[in-house]
Amino acid sequence: MSAAIRFDHTHVVYPNGVRGLDDFDLEIEAGQMVVVVGLSGAGKSTMLRAINGLVTVTDGDVIVGGTGVRAAQGSGLRQLRAKVGMIFQDFRLVRRLSVLDNVLIGRLAQVPTWRSVIKAWPKEDVDIAFDALERVGLMDRAYTKASQLSGGQQQRVGIARALAQQPSVILADEPVASLDPVTSKQVMDDLQRINRDLGITTLINLHFLDLAKQYAERIVGLRQGKLVFDGAGDAVTEDDFNQIYGRAMTADDVLEAHVAL
Amino acid sequence: MSTAATMRPAATQVSGTTKGSGAGRPEPPDRLAGRVGMGVIFAGLVGITLWAGKLVGFSWGELLGNLDKVDRLVDDSFPPEWAFWPRLVDPLLETIQIAVLGTAGGCLIALPVALLAARTVAPRPWIYRVSRMGMNLLRTMPDLFWAMLFASAVRFGPFAGVLALIAFTVAVISKLLSESAEAIDLSVLEAVRASGGGWIETVRFAVWPQIIPHFVSYTFYAFELNIRASTVLGLVGAGGIGMVLRTQLSVFEYDRVILIVLVSLAVVLVIERISEMARRRLV
Numbered sequence: 001m002s003a004a005i006r007f008d009h010t011h012v013v014y015p016n017g018v019r020g021l022d023d024f025d026l027e028i029e030a031g032q033m034v035v036v037v038g039l040s041g042a043g044k045s046t047m048l049r050a051i052n053g054l055v056t057v058t059d060g061d062v063i064v065g066g067t068g069v070r071a072a073q074g075s076g077l078r079q080l081r082a083k084v085g086m087i088f089q090d091f092r093l094v095r096r097l098s099v100l101d102n103v104l105i106g107r108l109a110q111v112p113t114w115r116s117v118i119k120a121w122p123k124e125d126v127d128i129a130f131d132a133l134e135r136v137g138l139m140d141r142a143y144t145k146a147s148q149l150s151g152g153q154q155q156r157v158g159i160a161r162a163l164a165q166q167p168s169v170i171l172a173d174e175p176v177a178s179l180d181p182v183t184s185k186q187v188m189d190d191l192q193r194i195n196r197d198l199g200i201t202t203l204i205n206l207h208f209l210d211l212a213k214q215y216a217e218r219i220v221g222l223r224q225g226k227l228v229f230d231g232a233g234d235a236v237t238e239d240d241f242n243q244i245y246g247r248a249m250t251a252d253d254v255l256e257a258h259v260a261l
Numbered sequence: 262m263s264t265a266a267t268m269r270p271a272a273t274q275v276s277g278t279t280k281g282s283g284a285g286r287p288e289p290p291d292r293l294a295g296r297v298g299m300g301v302i303f304a305g306l307v308g309i310t311l312w313a314g315k316l317v318g319f320s321w322g323e324l325l326g327n328l329d330k331v332d333r334l335v336d337d338s339f340p341p342e343w344a345f346w347p348r349l350v351d352p353l354l355e356t357i358q359i360a361v362l363g364t365a366g367g368c369l370i371a372l373p374v375a376l377l378a379a380r381t382v383a384p385r386p387w388i389y390r391v392s393r394m395g396m397n398l399l400r401t402m403p404d405l406f407w408a409m410l411f412a413s414a415v416r417f418g419p420f421a422g423v424l425a426l427i428a429f430t431v432a433v434i435s436k437l438l439s440e441s442a443e444a445i446d447l448s449v450l451e452a453v454r455a456s457g458g459g460w461i462e463t464v465r466f467a468v469w470p471q472i473i474p475h476f477v478s479y480t481f482y483a484f485e486l487n488i489r490a491s492t493v494l495g496l497v498g499a500g501g502i503g504m505v506l507r508t509q510l511s512v513f514e515y516d517r518v519i520l521i522v523l524v525s526l527a528v529v530l531v532i533e534r535i536s537e538m539a540r541r542r543l544v
Contacts, residue, residue, distance in 0.1 A: 082457035092452035096470040109457025117465050
């Protein structure tokens with residue numbers, strides 16, 4: 001087993017008939033930082049969610065750390081998800097809970113249900129949560145309500161929650177799309193540092209092409225659920241982007257342009 | 262970054278030649294059909310009202326001709342027999358206890374029922390359908406019906422009242438709470454699932470924090486409903502002040518009846534107001 005994640009003729013067809021992934025093949029090596037680009041609707045989110053079974057693979061399979069997603073059910077699926085941390089565009093924190101409780105959600109798959117329900121967290125899980133918070137520089141905010149943090153801080157709590165899972169894979173679905181340019185860079189730096197320090201395989205959906213080029217070890221381009229580009233981050237050209245997008249680039253596709261505006 | 266400046270698209274020119282001339286403005290839609298429809302509906306409502314009045318034997322003559330009887334009732338009732346008051350204290354306390362127990366028991370049961378009857382939270386579609394059906398059945402029955410049912414099932418007395426209010430509370434609160442649960446932000450549920458949380462964990466960490474304020478508010482609301490309901494439950498034999506009311510009515514002691522009515526009214530108003538204030542403060 002060499003690849004951390006392997007898409008094997010993966011098809012995802014939604015119940016309403018929309019095609020998310022269409023005979024998709026891809027291998028991602030352990031520890032790689034991969035940025036996924038493509039227009040909205042190209043299948044980027046579907047691709048990430050097929051990895052942890054949040055969307056149902058209708059044909060073919062996705063193999064994550066040797067386990068097929070398609071056959072995973074019940075506790076098997078929960079254990080697979082526990083190894084895959086996820087970060088969302090809109091953070092998806094429980095706003096009324098403290099920062100620490102939000103990070104401890106990342107421990108749910110390991111903590112017995114009766115303990116988590118009454119929030120009697122085992123000490124080692126609290127330690128793991130604090131370590132994760134320290135890594136994103138928010139340890140001092142542990143007992144603050146999540147809703148009181150800024151957008152950038154909330155996204156870092158989202159990263160800490162994923163880290164608390166002690167995952168082998170991190171999926172980030174448009175992690176900076178709700179953030180301003182300066183905060184975006186900080187969050188991308190965090191993700192890069194975590195990828196390098198901990199060797200966690202990282203997949204990031206982005207629609208800003210300059211950010212993609214800057215941070216990606218490898219860029220994967222999607223169009224209509226199919227792989228249309230696969231190459232090293234620094235080798236990608238404007239022509240490649242035009243091909244992925246099916247049109248010429250505009251200012252909207254570049255983060256720097258938003259800074260300038 | 263150099264590409265940014267060069268690739269900024271040229272602003273497209275908006276042509277504004279017909280501005281202000283009114284050309285191309287759409288005609289207002291024809292509303293005649295709508296007005297005729299409203300007239301028909303209004304006439305229908307008037308017709309149904311008249312028909313219903315005839316059916317129940319409504320007559321102005323009987324209503325106005327019996328005003329002197331009302332006069333006699335008022336004469337019999339006033340002044341209230343104030344000396345009867347000490348015998349009301351215990352039944353009143355019992356009424357309040359019935360309401361408290363009925364509310365607490367009802368709300369505790371309503372919580373899981375509501376979660377299973379919320380389409381977005383229920384673990385399986387069939388569980389949602391079964392729970393929703395049960396909930397709707399429960400809600401078709403009024404509080405007095407429950408009181409009569411339990412009074413004959415477990416004998417007359419306050420325990421029957423508590424059971425009746427529990428059933429009534431579950432019916433009302435599970436419906437309200439399931440609707441609140443369906444209106445929560447679902448995106449957080451996906452986050453908990455993605456972390457490997459199961460159904461119980463998802464409810465505990467993504468659903469529960471979002472519905473607590475509603476649950477607290479509904480509990481107070483149920484208490485207000487139940488305080489009012491528990492005063493009349495005794496009329497059908499389910500304990501509390503209503504049982505005293507029934508006894509005094511049956512022996513035509515109207516000066517005592519009016520005292521009971523006034524005292525109950527005062528207690529209900531005071532408790533409702535306190536509960537309302539607490540609800541506002543907490544939520």
